[in-house]
Amino acid sequence: MRRRMLSAETFKKQRTHATPVRATCLSERSKQKALPSRARRAEGLVILALFLTLAAAPLARAExxxxxxxxxxxxxxxxxxxxxxxxxxxxxxxxxxxxxxxxxxxxxxFPAPPPPAASLNVPFGELIRAAASKHGVDQELIASVIAVESNFNPRAVSPKQARGLMQLLPETVARFAVTNVFDPAQNIDAGTRFLKQLLTRYDQDLGLALAAYNAGPDRVEQYRGVPPFPETRMYLRRVARQLDEHKKHKTDGGQTADSTQPAPDSR
Incomplete structure (x- = not known):
């Protein structure tokens, strides 16, 4: 009987000593719930900021x-x-x-299109000015290319099957979804878009852009410059001559002609 009482007393003492420990643990947990540490709060903010950054980050941007x-x-x-x-x-x-x-x-x-000038004394002047304004290409350059390519004949066809005012090849017609290559408006718009692309591609180098328009971009890449073809070299000289004439006429204050009558076919 005494042995059982001693055991009960011992158990009571152990229970008495254990109670403060349990109370201490509960107190620490309560403090953690009520007052989170600065470290925990800072860690949470870092994770939140990282999440927001990753969620908001798009693919590399370009237009x-x-x-x-x-x-x-x-x-x-x-x-x-x-x-x-x-x-x-x-x-x-x-x-x-x-x-x-x-x-x-x-x-x-891409710079804003230049303001149209009233000094382009050529056939299809309105269509040329519209394409120049739309695509940001010099209108005198467009007129010069047309003069050399077709002499302003909208029905011109070359031996290589280039057609219309700006002598568009079949692949160019398909690329720009031209439905009627002999329609002056469609032909000038597509040819001007092609010129714009070439000028952009060659960092506004007019010589390379015109060489690519005449001989094709692959030839310019092959020779790393203007191809040594007599036809292409002559083409550059003719366009430059036409461009100088248009610029001179603009300086002299010539008036724009809106005629839609083509010049005689020189081809």
Whole structure:
């Protein structure tokens, strides 16, 4: 009986000593819940900031992807992969080989179209001015190219099957979705768009852009400059001569002619 009482007394003492320890643990937990430490709070803020940053980070931003073939694609973003670029477009994602992408250009890098001048005394002057204003290409340059390409004959056809005022090849017609290559408005608009792409591609180097318009961008890339073709060299000289005449006429204060009558075919 005494042995059982001693055991009960011992148990009572152990219970008495254990109670403060349990109370202390509960007190520490309550403090942690009621007053979180500065370290915990700072850690939470860092995690939150990192999450918001990652959630808000888009793909690398750009407005236009300039391709080696002269095409300019409107994009909302892009991602650089191992050997390609993943372009984010309105219709979805498109992967393009890295070697086919020349540059990425923000939309605001293209200057505003120059104000139209009333000094272009050539046929189809209104259409030329409209295309120049729309695409940001010098109107005298467009007129000079037309003069050399077709002598303002909208029905001109070359032995290489280049057609219309700006002598568009079949692949150019398809690229710009031209439905009637002999329609002056469509032909001038597509030819001007092509000129704009070439000027952008060659960093506004007019000689290279015109050489590519005449001989093709592949030839310019092949020779790393103006190809040594007599036809292309002569083409550059003729366009330069026409451009000088238009600029001189503009300085002299010539008036714009809105005639739609083509000049005689020189081809």
């Amino acid at each position: 236009y992807a300039v391709l080696r073939n002269g095409q300019r694609l409107h994009i909302t973003g892009y991602e650089h992969l191992a050997t390609a670029y993943r372009l984010q477009m309105a219709g979805g994602l498109v992967d393009v080989a890295a070697e086919d992408v020349v540059a990425f250009e923000p939309e605001d890098s």
